[in-house]
Amino acid sequence: MGGRTLISILLLFLCLSESTVVPGRKMRLHHPCKTLVLFFHDIIYNGKNARNATAAIIGAPAWGNKTILAGQNHFGDLVVFDDPITLDNNLHSKPVGRAQGLYLYDKKEIFTAWLGFSFVLNSTDYKGTLNFAGADPLMNKTRDISVVGGTGDFFMARGVATLMTDAFEGEVYFRLRVDIKLYDCWFVPLATAWEWQWVSPGHAKVLSDLNIPSCNKDWNGSLENY
Numbered sequence: 001m002g003g004r005t006l007i008s009i010l011l012l013f014l015c016l017s018e019s020t021v022v023p024g025r026k027m028r029l030h031h032p033c034k035t036l037v038l039f040f041h042d043i044i045y046n047g048k049n050a051r052n053a054t055a056a057i058i059g060a061p062a063w064g065n066k067t068i069l070a071g072q073n074h075f076g077d078l079v080v081f082d083d084p085i086t087l088d089n090n091l092h093s094k095p096v097g098r099a100q101g102l103y104l105y106d107k108k109e110i111f112t113a114w115l116g117f118s119f120v121l122n123s124t125d126y127k128g129t130l131n132f133a134g135a136d137p138l139m140n141k142t143r144d145i146s147v148v149g150g151t152g153d154f155f156m157a158r159g160v161a162t163l164m165t166d167a168f169e170g171e172v173y174f175r176l177r178v179d180i181k182l183y184d185c186w187f188v189p190l191a192t193a194w195e196w197q198w199v200s201p202g203h204a205k206v207l208s209d210l211n212i213p214s215c216n217k218d219w220n221g222s223l224e225n226y
């Protein structure tokens, strides 16, 4: 633990001293510092599948109801979900976490939704959350939404997630492939959450004083790239 703490602190100062060379200038990487591909599976309650449904309509327009998605491209329906996340496209693969949040259909003329959800990951590889938000024009083959933040192994992560509808069955099941590209990576995995607790406040303070949005390292999940 002590060794890892030392490495964390050394990297912290390495990172800060690089940043201070050009105070105030925003550093930007134009290639991802981390990529991962995950799938999540949404089984919508339809009045008959209460046992294995992972999503429920919790709000419907006055002309609809909470059992069946409304007409006019489901406009006005609000759905809450707690979906299993898998590494491949098999619903029955061992989940690595849950996708939890909501989507709401927000256009009468075409199928389009707004998404706000978190990936709560709890696997041997990743423990932490990633938070997503954005418009989902779901008839498009690919759609980009924002990765607005993260915690744990994804401390302060930011980036873009490309969604693809990998499969759908009527109005009951769909599966999304999520290609996550992070452009903001912090080196937290080197330290445990406990160690990070006391490194982090000063780090955040100094960075905000310098007006540098983050200490952006070309991080690839291991020390080899330093």
Ligand SMILES: *[C@@H]1O[C@H](CO)[C@@H](O)[C@H](O)[C@H]1NC(C)=O
Pocket (backbone or CB within 6 Å): 032, 033, 034, 035, 220
């Ligand atoms: C991560 O490292 C591997 C091997 O060093 C490299 O092939 C890959 O392109 C790197 N990925 C990113 C996102 O930099």
Ligand SMILES: *[C@@H]1O[C@H](CO)[C@@H](O)[C@H](O)[C@H]1NC(C)=O
Pocket (backbone or CB within 6 Å): 043, 049, 052, 172, 173
């Ligand atoms: C829900 O569970 C039932 C019974 O196990 C199964 O027949 C059905 O295919 C499941 N639905 C989905 C969408 O997996």
Ligand SMILES: *[C@@H]1O[C@H](CO)[C@@H](O)[C@H](O)[C@H]1NC(C)=O
Pocket (backbone or CB within 6 Å): 064, 065, 066, 067, 068, 069, 070, 071
């Ligand atoms: C809910 O709405 C659907 C279609 O919009 C309709 O077919 C169904 O009968 C309605 N269910 C109830 C319980 O009102």
Ligand SMILES: *[C@@H]1O[C@H](CO)[C@@H](O)[C@H](O)[C@H]1NC(C)=O
Pocket (backbone or CB within 6 Å): 122
């Ligand atoms: C994460 O997984 C471990 C091992 O399976 C389990 O003991 C723990 O309760 C899980 N944590 C959460 C927050 O689900």
Ligand SMILES: *[C@@H]1O[C@H](CO)[C@@H](O)[C@H](O)[C@H]1NC(C)=O
Pocket (backbone or CB within 6 Å): 137, 140, 142, 143
């Ligand atoms: C979705 O696809 C339509 C038609 O192909 C295109 O005009 C539109 O720009 C796309 N929207 C997004 C957000 O990619």
